[in-house]
Amino acid sequence: MPLIELKHISHSFGTPPDLAARLAIALRLAKPAPRVRAIDDVSLSVRKGEVVGLVGESGCGKSTLGRVVAGILPPTSGSVLWRGRDIKTLSPSEWREAKLRVQMIFQNPYASINPRRRAVDIVGEAPRVHRLIDGNFDAFVDEQFRRAGLDPALKRRFPHQFSGGQRQRIGIARALAVQPEFLVCDEAVAALDVSVQAQILNLFMDLRERLNLTYLFISHDLGVVEHISDRVAIMYLGRIVEEAPAEEIFARANHPYTQALLAEVPRIETTKRSFAAIKGELPSPLAPPSGCHFHPRCPHALPRCRTEAPRLKVVAAGHRSACHLNDFSG
Ligand SMILES: Nc1ncnc2c1ncn2[C@@H]1O[C@H](COP(=O)(O)OP(=O)(O)O)[C@@H](O)[C@H]1O
Ligand code: SF4
Numbered sequence: 001m002p003l004i005e006l007k008h009i010s011h012s013f014g015t016p017p018d019l020a021a022r023l024a025i026a027l028r029l030a031k032p033a034p035r036v037r038a039i040d041d042v043s044l045s046v047r048k049g050e051v052v053g054l055v056g057e058s059g060c061g062k063s064t065l066g067r068v069v070a071g072i073l074p075p076t077s078g079s080v081l082w083r084g085r086d087i088k089t090l091s092p093s094e095w096r097e098a099k100l101r102v103q104m105i106f107q108n109p110y111a112s113i114n115p116r117r118r119a120v121d122i123v124g125e126a127p128r129v130h131r132l133i134d135g136n137f138d139a140f141v142d143e144q145f146r147r148a149g150l151d152p153a154l155k156r157r158f159p160h161q162f163s164g165g166q167r168q169r170i171g172i173a174r175a176l177a178v179q180p181e182f183l184v185c186d187e188a189v190a191a192l193d194v195s196v197q198a199q200i201l202n203l204f205m206d207l208r209e210r211l212n213l214t215y216l217f218i219s220h221d222l223g224v225v226e227h228i229s230d231r232v233a234i235m236y237l238g239r240i241v242e243e244a245p246a247e248e249i250f251a252r253a254n255h256p257y258t259q260a261l262l263a264e265v266p267r268i269e270t271t272k273r274s275f276a277a278i279k280g281e282l283p284s285p286l287a288p289p290s291g292c293h294f295h296p297r298c299p300h301a302l303p304r305c306r307t308e309a310p311r312l313k314v315v316a317a318g319h320r321s322a323c324h325l326n327d328f329s330g
């Protein structure tokens with residue numbers, strides 16, 4: 001059974017028109033307020049112990065999906081299943097418990113950390129409120145610091161007295177302190193120097209082994225998720241366009257968008273980095289292109305791509321892709 005499962009999730013931002021607004025629109029006295037369909041019919045499941053990478057350009061809906069997974073944002077439609085149960089059917093205490101089990105780690109820990117509080121309080125507050133500490137508070141916090149690779153001797157410092165990498169470790173220690181099973185890491189290493197990135201990625205993988213954690217690992221950079229993901233899902237303008245085991249994505253990408261993303265990942269084995277950015281600009285999510293959203297940028301687009309949205313289809317074991325070209329092969 002998956003630990004978490006998303007079924008046909010959509011999410012739009014912006015207020016839907018009320019009766020008066022609908023009337024005004026019908027009488028052509030007003031224009032409908034723009035609504036962004038940040039997520040469009042996404043289904044995705046993550047098994048216990050698995051690391052799923054979620055990749056796509058900025059603005060494609062990754063953070064919105066991450067917030068839905070973490071229970072912070074209720075989707076406009078679709079269902080979220082936690083351990084096989086629709087979260088809408090959970091009792092208030094079951095819901096609180098489920099929300100603690102899923103923790104989010106952000107790109108900028110400053111945005112989610114109170115700069116006027118000492119590290120010890122940042123890490124210790126939630127477990128104290130939720131009565132998760134049965135023993136000595138300081139010993140508990142010290143243990144969380146050590147798990148995140150921080151020296152407990154630094155715990156009385158304020159956030160600004162730590163380096164960027166150390167601050168991210170405080171964010172990790174704070175998340176671990178409530179004994180989560182599932183971490184949603186949203187661009188968790190994007191703001192760090194490359195060498196620090198590698199250390200934090202190693203920490204995540206180490207924690208996965210030691211604490212049996214499950215991850216949704218969100219990044220705009222395919223290269224970042226390559227070595228830590230079991231499975232990778234590629235998003236484009238609110239839709240998942242390809243999903244496969246990580247080695248399959250890197251060896252046999254099916255979707256033209258994934259292929260374009262791969263061309264931008266610097267490879268050690270190739271001497272020259274391909275700087276050819278994906279052709280054209282990312283279209284506005286307010287008015288996504290018809291049919292296959294990728295058609296204005298796709299080098300293989302067919303006339304049909306402009307009118308008909310391709311569905312995700314199985315192209316190999318565990319490998320799904322949404323591209324009309326697959327109708328011609330095999
Ligand atoms: N709170 C919000 N209000 C209105 N629009 C939003 C909000 N959050 C995100 N969006 C829009 O939803 C789309 C997806 O955003 P986001 O999920 O942050 O993408 P990503 O994380 O991939 O960069 C974007 O067009 C963004 O502008
Ligand atoms: S469906 Fe058409 S436009 Fe979309 S990726 Fe495939 S070939 Fe390109």
Ligand SMILES: [Mg+2]
Nearest residue numbers: 062063064187
């Ligand atoms: Mg984001």
